[in-house]
Amino acid sequence: MANQSISDIKTIFKNTPIEKINETIDRYSSDERQGVQNMITQYTKKSINYYKEIERIHLMKHYEQANDQYNHICGIDEAGRGPLAGPVISGAVILSQEEDILYLNDSKKLSEKKRNELYGIIKEKAVSYSVGIATVETIDTINILQATFESMKDAINKLSFKPDYLLIDAITLPNIDIRQQSIIKGDAKSVSIAAASILAKVTRDKMMAEYHTLYPEYNFLQNKGYGTSEHIEAIKKYGPCPIHRQTFIKNFI
Structure with a gap:
C-alpha cells in the first residue's frame, strides 16, 4: 500500500460502492499520509450519512x-x-x-x-x-x-x-x-x-415545460403554472391561454 500513489488511492475510493466503502477505509487507515487521511475522513462521513439514510428509509416503511x-x-x-x-x-x-x-x-x-x-x-x-x-x-x-x-x-x-x-x-x-x-x-x-x-x-413539470414552448409569454418553464406575480401580470397583459383554469383566474381577467 505504501507504494501506491495518493492519486491511485483516490481512484480506488472513488470507484468503491458506498456499501463497501468501510472495507476500503479499513484497508488504508494505517496510511499516515495526510492526503490519505483526508480521504478517510471524507469517506467516513459519507458512510455515516449512507447508513443514516438507510435508517430513515426503513422508518418510512412503517x-x-x-x-x-x-x-x-x-x-x-x-x-x-x-x-x-x-x-x-x-x-x-x-x-x-x-x-x-x-x-x-x-x-x-x-x-x-x-x-x-x-x-x-x-x-x-x-x-x-x-x-x-x-x-x-x-x-x-x-x-x-x-x-x-x-x-x-x-x-x-x-x-x-x-x-x-x-x-x-x-x-x-x-x-x-x-x-x-x-x-x-x-x-x-x-x-x-x-x-x-x-x-x-x-411528470407534471415535464408537461409544463412542453406547454412553455407553446405559450412562452407565461414562463411556464419557471412557474409551472403557479400564481407568481410575473405569471399574473402576463395573464393581465395577454389574457388566458387554453391551459389556464378559468375558475382559478376569474379574478385576474
Whole structure:
C-alpha cells in the first residue's frame, strides 16, 4: 500500500460502492499520509450519512410494514392542485418491500436534479407505477378536489396490478372498493407515497415545460403554472391561454 500513489488511492475510493466503502477505509487507515487521511475522513462521513439514510428509509416503511398482510400496497399522491394553469397529475406506485430506494421524500423537499434521478429509479424498480391526469376542462367543470379524485382513480386503473391497499397523501378517496388509509404529510412519512409524489411532480413539470414552448409569454418553464406575480401580470397583459383554469383566474381577467 505504501507504494501506491495518493492519486491511485483516490481512484480506488472513488470507484468503491458506498456499501463497501468501510472495507476500503479499513484497508488504508494505517496510511499516515495526510492526503490519505483526508480521504478517510471524507469517506467516513459519507458512510455515516449512507447508513443514516438507510435508517430513515426503513422508518418510512412503517405504514407499508404495518399493513404487510396486503400483497400490493399502493402509494398515491398528486401534483398541481394549486396552480392557475395546467392539469392535476396523480402518481400511483407499488414498491417492492424487499428493496430500498434511498432518498425518497416529499418531492418538494428534493432538488429538481434529485427528483429526476429518483424518477428513473422508481420507474426501474417499482413493481408497478402509473400516472393519472385530470385536464383543465375537467377541473373547471367539476372543481379541483373532484378532479383530483378522478386523476387518482385514473392512476389506479392504469396499474398493471390491482392494488389491495392504498396509502394516500391527506385525502380519502370516495367510491372505490379498495381499502385505504389517508396520511397527513404522507409524502414525507411513507416510501410509497413519496415515490408517487415524485412521479407526479416530475411528470407534471415535464408537461409544463412542453406547454412553455407553446405559450412562452407565461414562463411556464419557471412557474409551472403557479400564481407568481410575473405569471399574473402576463395573464393581465395577454389574457388566458387554453391551459389556464378559468375558475382559478376569474379574478385576474
